[in-house]
Amino acid sequence: MHYSLGGYTPEDIEFVAAFDIDKRKVGRPLSEAIFSEPNCTKAISIKLEDFPVIVLMGNVLDGVSAHMEDYPENRRFIVARKKPCDVVNVLKRSGADMLLNYLPVGSEKASAFYAEACLKTGVSLVNCIPVFIASNKDWAKRFEKKNIPVIGDDIKSQIGATIIHRMLTKLFEDRGVKFDNTYQLNVGGNTDFLNMLNRHRLKSKKISKTEAVQSQLHVPLRNEHIHIGPSDYIPWLKDNKICFLRMEGRGFGNIPINLEMRLSVEDSPNSAGVVIDALRCCKIARDRKVGGALISPSAYFMKHPPVQFPDEKARDMVEDFIKGKIER
Ligand SMILES: NC(=O)c1ccc[n+]([C@@H]2O[C@H](COP(=O)([O-])OP(=O)(O)OC[C@H]3O[C@@H](n4cnc5c(N)ncnc54)[C@H](O)[C@@H]3O)[C@@H](O)[C@H]2O)c1
Numbered sequence: 001m002h003y004s005l006g007g008y009t010p011e012d013i014e015f016v017a018a019f020d021i022d023k024r025k026v027g028r029p030l031s032e033a034i035f036s037e038p039n040c041t042k043a044i045s046i047k048l049e050d051f052p053v054i055v056l057m058g059n060v061l062d063g064v065s066a067h068m069e070d071y072p073e074n075r076r077f078i079v080a081r082k083k084p085c086d087v088v089n090v091l092k093r094s095g096a097d098m099l100l101n102y103l104p105v106g107s108e109k110a111s112a113f114y115a116e117a118c119l120k121t122g123v124s125l126v127n128c129i130p131v132f133i134a135s136n137k138d139w140a141k142r143f144e145k146k147n148i149p150v151i152g153d154d155i156k157s158q159i160g161a162t163i164i165h166r167m168l169t170k171l172f173e174d175r176g177v178k179f180d181n182t183y184q185l186n187v188g189g190n191t192d193f194l195n196m197l198n199r200h201r202l203k204s205k206k207i208s209k210t211e212a213v214q215s216q217l218h219v220p221l222r223n224e225h226i227h228i229g230p231s232d233y234i235p236w237l238k239d240n241k242i243c244f245l246r247m248e249g250r251g252f253g254n255i256p257i258n259l260e261m262r263l264s265v266e267d268s269p270n271s272a273g274v275v276i277d278a279l280r281c282c283k284i285a286r287d288r289k290v291g292g293a294l295i296s297p298s299a300y301f302m303k304h305p306p307v308q309f310p311d312e313k314a315r316d317m318v319e320d321f322i323k324g325k326i327e328r
Helices: 066-070 087-094 108-121 137-145 161-174 191-195 203-214 267-287 295-301 311-323
Strands: 018-020 055-057 098-101 124-127 149-152 178-188 226-233 240-250 256-266
Touching: 087 108, 098 108, 098 267, 108 124, 108 137, 124 267, 137 149, 149 267, 149 295, 161 178, 161 203, 161 240, 161 256, 161 311, 178 191, 178 203, 191 226, 203 226, 240 267, 256 267, 267 295, 267 311, 295 311
Parallel strands: 018 055, 098 124, 124 149, 178 226
Antiparallel strands: 178 240, 240 256
């Protein structure tokens, strides 16, 4: 969305450390690990400069769901039999400004572990997953006390199901349509969708995606009238995510209006295009010595921010934040 953001371009983003738990990634240079199985996205560029970074063993905790064992090795995680590295020490030595959290949905303990490491080292957190940290008062307070910027939670893709569902919901509301029912069904074939077959891990993902839409309505829909969530795993789709969206309402004279939409996107680059902006907002907050949850960037870039705003308003707030007109 911005080539230059506060004077920083995407080329200024430098990888200084990486953590994973998969045996096909740990111990390998980051530039090779990116292409290792079970990764299955379309490559943006196959010739990467040789980052001087080796992927280190993280702390597994609740990062890996047991049901994955039932699937072929090339489609699932395989935990490396290695001792976890000292994440705090690595972060300190690497000189990292921020840590990106892209753990699997449901990694509550593992996310808390990496967030604690940020608090211990002064490293900022950009939390791309639906575990509530920036939007959790206690966590946000701890980051604020230490004056460490944090952006979260659960990244909104460049053009994804959430941003479209929010826009259409707002359109129905602004045009005076009585909104009755909606669903958003999502399918895909990457490890994110495989992981989400375990329904126990889905609680906060459903909250995050549903609140992102409900927040656009003056009177939210009753629970039984809104269904949003990951719906199935279709291996051959790989990183292609397909969203089926339906909205039912009534216009003038109580006459029905129905809308159906199908969106097809490559899932991973779709969020990468947003996270490069989030990272640079975090960096300018650090330059300005501003800490705590960054309200404006979180509202624009994340599905479950500390405070929800309509996207148009959040976009203006981000521009004002970049210009230094608003602090957070
Ligand atoms: N479009 C998007 O890509 C998008 C959008 C919104 C949210 N997210 C969220 O981002 C997260 C990651 O999505 P993804 O598609 O990149 O998933 P992924 O399965 O490709 O990546 C998860 C990675 O985490 C590693 N891992 C598991 N446990 C770990 C641990 N304890 N320590 C370190 N590494 C560990 C896995 O080996 C894997 O490499 C999910 O929570 C997803 O909901 C992604």
